[in-house]
Amino acid sequence: IPPTITQQSPKNYIIDPRENIVIQCEAKGKPSPTFSWTRNGTHFDIDKDPRIRMKPHSGTLLINIIHEGGKAELYEGVYQCTARNVLGAAISNNIVIRASRSPLWTKEKLVPVRVTEGQYAILPCRPPAGLPPPIIFWMDNSFQKLPQNNRVSQSLNGDLYFSNIIQEDSREDYICYARFNHTQTIQQKQPISLKVEPVDSLNETMSANMSDSDFYGVRFYSERQPTLLTPAGNASSKIELRGNTLMLECIAEGLPTPLIRWSKEGGDLPVNRTFFENFHKTLKIIDISQADSGKYRCVATNRLGSAYHVITVNVKAAPYWIREPSNLVLSPGEDGSLICRTNGNPKPSISWLANGIPVEIAPEDPSRKVDGDTIIFTNVQERSSAVYQCNASNEYGYLLANAFVNILGKTVGAF
Secondary structure (H helix, E strand, O other), X not given: OOOEEEEEOOOEEEEOOOOOEEEOEEEEOOOOOEEEEEEOOEEOOHHHOOOEEEOOOXXXXXXXXXXXXXXXXXXXXXXXXXXXXXXXXXXXXXEEEEEOEOOXXXXXXXXXXXXXXXXXXXXXXXXXXXXXXXXXXXXXXXXOEOOOOOOEEEOOOOOEEEOOOOHHHOEEEEEEEEEEOOOOEEEEOOOEEEEEEOHHHHHHHHHOOOOHHHHOOOOOOOOEEEEEEEOOOOEEEEEEEOOOOEEEEOEEEEEOOOEEEEEEOOEOOOOOOEEEEOOOOEEXXXXXXXXXXXXXXXXXXXXXXXXXXXXXEEEEEEEEXXXXXXXXXXXXXXXXXXXXXXXXXOOOEEEEEEOOEEOOOOOOOOOEXXXXXXXXXXXXXXXXXXXXXXXXXXXXXXXXXXEEEEEOOOOOOOO
């Protein structure tokens, strides 16, 4: 029986730099397969590195960085495992190994933010780019979460938005925190000071130039209709992948505080997959498909008027299976086929490998004919036994499937 991969590490594998690295590759076959690895496309000689060993009767790599003083970053790269016996070779996915990172904020000189009462404000967070990205939250000096509501809330990128400022917003300890779950660390930005200038002090300077009757009842920052702060302008676009969660946000300033409503042009929001978060400022649609492409409109309203923004969403798709190739067991002289049917947006391109070698340059087999997503076998012979790989890829991802063609003949002894 030709080899079959039974277990492997994920395609994108983020490792904890404080732990030993385990890269999985298990396979079965008869005779039992032997294993080899490539790293970044070239043969990976594990015997040359004393930190690495392969588990017995397995292809799984154990890299001991804790006791041997190695650095996880040295082992980043693209790994691929091959399991081989006399009947053929099966290959794993490309396993991209990256060490998680939880960097510090870059040092910056923060000047106090001064805002007039009633005006809007944005406090920037700008967290360091971690791997995976951190979870952001705002707290004060005593680790109390800062209250958020319709008027004050955090955007998806971590900035803190005030639709309008009130006197109570004055404080010296607006602190943005980044929590890196993978390494269980929390980094903090330097505190931001927000000073609210009362309207009255501005009014006094203005009143010097006006008679009492002119000035009576004037407020320097009067009520105003909403303006969108993010996204800017009236229109934007976003690409999201099939199966992912779509997150759209609209944050507006205005006095009184605007309320946000969402709709989809020419259709309804999907009933069981739509959620509103962050006081209706975020529209979340889970498990999206092609049907979720279209124009989404947010409208910010208060009693003085409204502002709107239209986000055009285009749902793309990494390749996904319509029909995965399945193993083929034939007797000499029989016919059969392997079918590798996928879909995606853009349409995936299909390539075939035989025992890990592109069929174009693999040893010839007169019984084999490649026709796009199908390989047709006619009048197979014993030497036609092999493991075939189908690779479907587009710019958003790839699928790799192994399927063996086993021609029943004389029993094969161990090699």
